[in-house]
Amino acid sequence: MKKAIGLFLMSILLIGLLAACGSTEKNSSGGQNGDDKKVLTMGTSADYPPFEYVDTAKGDDYIGFDIDLANAIGKELGYEIEVKDMDFAGLIEALKGGQVNFVMAGMTPTEDRKKNVDFSDIYFTAEHMIVSKKDSGIETIEDLQGKTVGVQLGSIQEGKADEISEQVDIKIENRNRIPELIQEIKAGRFDAAVIEDVVAQGYFKNNPDLTGFTLKDDPEEAGSAIAFPKESEHTAEFNKVLNEMKENGELDKLIEKWFRSKE
Incomplete structure (x- = not known):
């Protein structure tokens, strides 16, 4: 009888542990079961104002044009954006290695880079x-x-x-x-x-x-685009929102905020 009771209690404990483990499994976007929050990690090099940087006089948050644009796209698609700062030269490898979901860093979609990653449409051009x-x-x-x-x-x-x-x-x-x-x-x-x-x-x-x-130069040579892993499901959905923002003027508002309204 004691042995049977012991086995029964062990079974109950095992079921409880399995249930606990299942409740903390993350979904493919980084959220948790039962939680609507989906997280995407954005790789960047936060030394590039006004695209992405830290204004140390005001705090330690990442700010800039790319940050605002990523958050706007993420909000529309239901994602929370987390920013991961690293050296620019390591961004493509971080993307290929799965350390980040996408890269925004004033990056130009050159032919060499296209061999390793996919890009969104160009969202800003400079010289x-x-x-x-x-x-x-x-x-x-x-x-x-x-x-x-x-x-x-x-x-x-x-x-x-x-x-x-x-x-x-x-x-x-x-x-x-x-x-x-x-x-x-x-x-x-x-x-x-x-x-x-x-x-x-x-x-x-x-x-x-x-x-x-x-x-x-040819303006396209210095155009900025969002980089994704090859065949990423996010490329098309980001492009959709990006083009909507171009059409409804929201992208122009961000450009005005970060590039044209500075004294």
């Missing part, structure tokens, strides 16, 4: 800029002859610097983060850097000793 000290005398591509030019590692600006090197003799150096490029210029270790124009403008405001000129 490349050569940034240098005001007293550098650098005003044209020809003025870069014999100079050291910095670029962000893994960025499309690396390719642009390679193009420039075919026109004039330059030494190309890369760094992981945009602020590092700015510091290298100010310290005199770099003569110039290739940076996206809307990003460079933000640094000019806080560094009056810097200036720059814009390179006239």
